[in-house]
Amino acid sequence: MEGLAVNARLTWQREARYLFAESSIAGPLFTLIFIFILSALFVPHFFSWRTVSGIVNAATLTGIVTIGVTLLMISGEFDLSVGSLIAVGGYLFGQQCARNSPLLGLALAFLIPGLLGALNGLIRVRTGVPSFIVTLGTGFIFRGAAWILSGGSMLQLTDKLPIYDAFSGRFNLLDDLLPDANFLTSLLWLLAAVFVFQYVLVRTRYGNHVFAVGGQVEAATAQGVNVDLVKVINFAISGALAGFAGVLTFSQFQSMRVASGSGTELSAIASAVVGGALLAGGSGSIWGALIGVLLISMLRTSVVLLNIPFIPADNFEAIVGVTIVGAAIFNNWVRQRA
Amino acid sequence: MSTSANTIPVVEMKNIVKRFGTITALKKVDFRVDRAQVMALVGDNGAGKSTLIKILTGIYPPNGGEIYFEGKLVQINSPRDARDLGIETCYQDLALVNLMSISRNFFLGRELVHQVGPIHWLKISDMNALTRSALADVGIQIRSPGDRVGSLSGGERQSIAIGRAVHFGAKLLILDEPTSALSVAETRKVLKYIENAKARGLPVIFITHNVHHVYMMADAYTIIRHGEKVGTYQRGELSENDIADLITGQRER
Numbered sequence: 001m002e003g004l005a006v007n008a009r010l011t012w013q014r015e016a017r018y019l020f021a022e023s024s025i026a027g028p029l030f031t032l033i034f035i036f037i038l039s040a041l042f043v044p045h046f047f048s049w050r051t052v053s054g055i056v057n058a059a060t061l062t063g064i065v066t067i068g069v070t071l072l073m074i075s076g077e078f079d080l081s082v083g084s085l086i087a088v089g090g091y092l093f094g095q096q097c098a099r100n101s102p103l104l105g106l107a108l109a110f111l112i113p114g115l116l117g118a119l120n121g122l123i124r125v126r127t128g129v130p131s132f133i134v135t136l137g138t139g140f141i142f143r144g145a146a147w148i149l150s151g152g153s154m155l156q157l158t159d160k161l162p163i164y165d166a167f168s169g170r171f172n173l174l175d176d177l178l179p180d181a182n183f184l185t186s187l188l189w190l191l192a193a194v195f196v197f198q199y200v201l202v203r204t205r206y207g208n209h210v211f212a213v214g215g216q217v218e219a220a221t222a223q224g225v226n227v228d229l230v231k232v233i234n235f236a237i238s239g240a241l242a243g244f245a246g247v248l249t250f251s252q253f254q255s256m257r258v259a260s261g262s263g264t265e266l267s268a269i270a271s272a273v274v275g276g277a278l279l280a281g282g283s284g285s286i287w288g289a290l291i292g293v294l295l296i297s298m299l300r301t302s303v304v305l306l307n308i309p310f311i312p313a314d315n316f317e318a319i320v321g322v323t324i325v326g327a328a329i330f331n332n333w334v335r336q337r338a
Numbered sequence: 339m340s341t342s343a344n345t346i347p348v349v350e351m352k353n354i355v356k357r358f359g360t361i362t363a364l365k366k367v368d369f370r371v372d373r374a375q376v377m378a379l380v381g382d383n384g385a386g387k388s389t390l391i392k393i394l395t396g397i398y399p400p401n402g403g404e405i406y407f408e409g410k411l412v413q414i415n416s417p418r419d420a421r422d423l424g425i426e427t428c429y430q431d432l433a434l435v436n437l438m439s440i441s442r443n444f445f446l447g448r449e450l451v452h453q454v455g456p457i458h459w460l461k462i463s464d465m466n467a468l469t470r471s472a473l474a475d476v477g478i479q480i481r482s483p484g485d486r487v488g489s490l491s492g493g494e495r496q497s498i499a500i501g502r503a504v505h506f507g508a509k510l511l512i513l514d515e516p517t518s519a520l521s522v523a524e525t526r527k528v529l530k531y532i533e534n535a536k537a538r539g540l541p542v543i544f545i546t547h548n549v550h551h552v553y554m555m556a557d558a559y560t561i562i563r564h565g566e567k568v569g570t571y572q573r574g575e576l577s578e579n580d581i582a583d584l585i586t587g588q589r590e591r
Contacts, residue, residue, distance in 0.1 A: 205449045205458035208438075212446055215435035222395075222427060223447030224418040282437040 028276045028291040031327055035295060039302040046305055049181035053174075059297035060168075060186045061086075061252075062267050063290060064245040066275075067197050068117075068238030069268040070289040074201070075234050076214035076281030077131040081120060082242035082268060084142035085113040086261025089246025091146055094155045094256045102163040109243040116142055117239020121232035131235075139265065147258050156255040167251035186248045190290075193241070198286035210234065214281025270320070271296055274327040292327075299323050346409040347372050348510050348541045349394065349425075355402035356389055363389045366403070367567045369560055371510065376532065376542045378556035380549060382585055386565040387545050391512055395427045396420040408509070421447075424509030426502075430518060433499035436488035440480055441469040443487050444502050472505040473498065477534060493524025500531045504540065511535055512543045517551050529555060549581045563587055 040047040065082050072079050089109035096105025120138050124131045171183035201207035212220035213230045221227055245264070250256050275292030277284025303316045311318060347370040356364040364386050371377045381387040392398045394405065396414040405412055407423050414420050420427070427433075434443045445465050451458035466483040473480055478501045480494075487495060496516055503511050513532065517525040532542055533555065544552050552559070559576070561568040561584045568584050576584070583589035 200457075203460055203462070205451050205460060208442055208446065208449055208460060211438055211442070212435050215437040216432065218429065218432040219435050219443075220446065221397075222417050222429060222433065224416075224421050225447050278437075282435065 025276055025285055025288045025291060027330055027333075028274060028288050028295070028327065031274075031330060032291050032295045032298070035298060035302075039298065043302045043305050046302060049178045051301060051305070053178075053182045055294065055297045055301050056187055057182070057184050058300070059293040060184065060190045061245050061249055062264055062271060062297075063190045063293040064193060064248065065242050065264050066268040066271045066289045066293050067193055067286055068234075068241035069265075070272040070275070070277050070284055070286060071197060071201065071210065072131075072234045072238045073269070073272050073277045073279070074214045074281060074284045075210045075231055076217070077121075077124065077231055077234065078269065079117070079120065079135050079235065079238045080132065080265045081116070081135040081139035081142050082238060082245075083261045083263060083265040084139045084146060085116060085239050085242035086246040086249060086264060087146040087256065087258060088116070088142055088149065089113045089243030090250045090256040090260055091149045091155060091246070092243070093247045094157065094250045094254075095149075097161055097163075097250070098155070098157055100161075102161055106163075106247060109247045110240045111243075113243030113246070114236045114240035116145075117242070118232055118236040120239065121235030124235070125228040125231055143258065143262070150256070150258060152258060154255060154257045158254070160254070164251040164254065168248050169251070184252065186252065189244075189248065194286050194290050197237075201286055206230070206233075211282060214278075214283075216282070267293075267296065270324045274324055295327070296320055296323060345372075347406070348375075348408060350406040351390070351394065351403065352406070353403040354390060354393060354400050354405075356386075356393060356398060357401050363565050364393075364400075365565045367562065367565070369567070370570075371541050371543055373541055374536065374539045375557045376536050376544060376552075376555055378549075378552040378559045379543055379545045379562065380547065380552070380559055380581065380585055381562035382547055385547075385562045385585075387562050388514065390562065391427070391514060391543070391545055394420065395425060395512065425512065426506065426508035426510070427512040427514065428496065428499040428503060428516060430496075430515040434487045434495055436486065438487060439484045440487055440490075440498060441465045441483035444469040444472070444483070444498070444505075448506070473501045476501045476504050476531065478531070491524065493520050493527055496520065496524075496528050497531055500528065500535070504531075504535050504538070508540060510541050510543065512545070514545045515547075516544070518546070518548060525551065547585070549578055549585070553578050553581070561585060 045051060065086065069079055069082060092112055093102070093105040093109040096102060096108065120131070120135050123129065123134050166185060167189065168184050168186040171185050171187060174183045175181045201210060209220065209225045209230050212225055213227050217227055246261065249260060271292035272284065272289050273279060273292070274295055275285070275288030275290070277288060299319055300316050303311055303319045350370040352368055353366045354364050355362070355366055367386070367390060369390060379387045379391070389398065393400045394414065396416045396419050399415065405414060412423065414423070435446070449458070450461040450465050452461055469483040470480060478497050500513070517528055520528060532544070535542055544556060546552055556573060558570055558572050559581060560570045561581065563585065580589070
């Protein structure tokens with residue numbers, strides 16, 4: 001019996017090692033803990049469940065998008081169209097909710113942005129135009145699609161459907177347990193997605209190919225990896241997750257505008273980099289992406305709470321910029337030590 | 339009967355033509371490699387030797403000519419096709435993904451998996467153990483199969499790429515400039531692995547513009563200049579200087 005338990009523990013430890021050790025998150029994790037301790041010590045009202053849940057909630061939507069963007073970045077590509085796909089997904093879902101068929105809306109919000117993502121990928125691999133340019137252009141096109149879809153007007157619903165609570169409602173279990181906590185159920189979806197994609201990345205053949213394609217495309221090709229297919233699938237995943245972020249956004253606010261989600265594409269790239277992903281591809285992790293989003297969200301909150309005269313809530317971007325540069329330099333330094 | 343089987347070359351390329359736009363990179367080149375032969379493919383930079391090999395490994399489609407593998411006419415349209423035939427290629431410094439571990443590199447493209455529906459779980463422990471023992475079999479010792487390839491020296495990387503090709507039962511091993519970035523000591527080590535491969539009966543194509551590296555080891559030399567074959571010579575037919583003269587065109591045939 002004892003032997004079995006030891007065995008099970010060893011297996012568990014080994015699994016944990018595969019999931020964590022191979023993903024180089026030491027730097028980002030250290031930064032996150034460091035900033036958390038600093039904020040807890042020096043920022044008034046920071047160390048409370050209300051603030052912590054606020055930080056987590058603000059990170060969730062960008063977090064879902066960052067998962068796909070990180071996966072894509074590891075395979076050596078960018079996606080600047082995800083911000084627009086949030087709006088496309090949000091409208092597709094919201095319009096079906098208005099007709100009382102939210103499940104159809106959910107399916108469409110995955111499928112259509114996923115296909116548009118695949119289109120990004122096809123243009124990228126068929127023409128050889130860098131994805132930075134391709135998705136910069138398609139981002140505008142998809143924003144136009146969101147306009148056509150909505151007629152340019154804001155969609156707002158007043159009737160509440162139960163599905164909203166499942167996607168982004170009050171997280172009763174946690175909120176009843178912790179004083180002043182205000183967690184949303186979207187946290188569960190984020191954690192599930194992080195776990196699934198981290199596992200796919202480090203424990204499946206597909207993940208192995210993603211790293212190889214971004215790390216050294218010639219070597220991957222020579223070993224028979226279908227480079228183009230890997231990239232197109234990653235673009236599709238990135239698009240589908242952006243669509244799902246639209247679903248979560250709509251569930252939280254019951255409203256959607258044509259401009260919804262704009263700017264998320266850059267926050268997602270920033271989060272991925274802060275979380276240890278290499279801009280050049282070949283390295284990164286989904287855990288790291290999660291840490292990156294949380295780190296940026298935490299800083300934002302701390303800066304707002306600190307109430308610095310020349311950095312009010314609407315000027316916190318300056319601080320985020322400092323973090324991005326700082327974290328990227330720090331991660332590089334940690335990577336070179338490792 | 340057995341003698342005729344032995345005289346069928348492992349690979350025979352006939353009248354290979356390759357054009358890039360208006361430039362003809364290869365003008366009806368013939369090339370053959372026999373069993374257990376180390377064939378040096380030599381030529382100056384830009385002579386066409388890499389182009390010829392990239393046609394054999396499915397990276398470029400030829401504009402003309404035929405390829406026979408073990409006596410059979412074959413179509414090689416992708417690197418995958420080449421590998422399915424048993425043609426393994428080690429490109430200089432492009433063979434491995436530096437950011438990935440040794441075992442992930444070793445099994446790249448033929449991972450050991452446990453399939454559940456559409457998902458292929460990696461058997462990481464098995465791959466680690468097999469990487470270590472397979473490399474030990476060909477005489478390569480590694481510290482840990484989980485080490486990133488980027489942390490190894492150029493010679494170690496080249497050795498692992500060769501060890502991988504040998505392990506996966508290559509029928510033909512192609513080495514593209516395997517020693518050009520290596521120190522003298524590392525070059526010696528890599529040449530030793532190639533000798534081991536030859537001793538196992540594996541035919542090897544060794545591409546280089548440095549005659550000195552292959553002179554002692556090659557059984558035959560095929561010399562290419564300006565997209566044309568100068569000739570194929572057996573070991574001992576030419577001196578090192580003769581080969582250099584043929585490569586540069588200071589001497590015609």
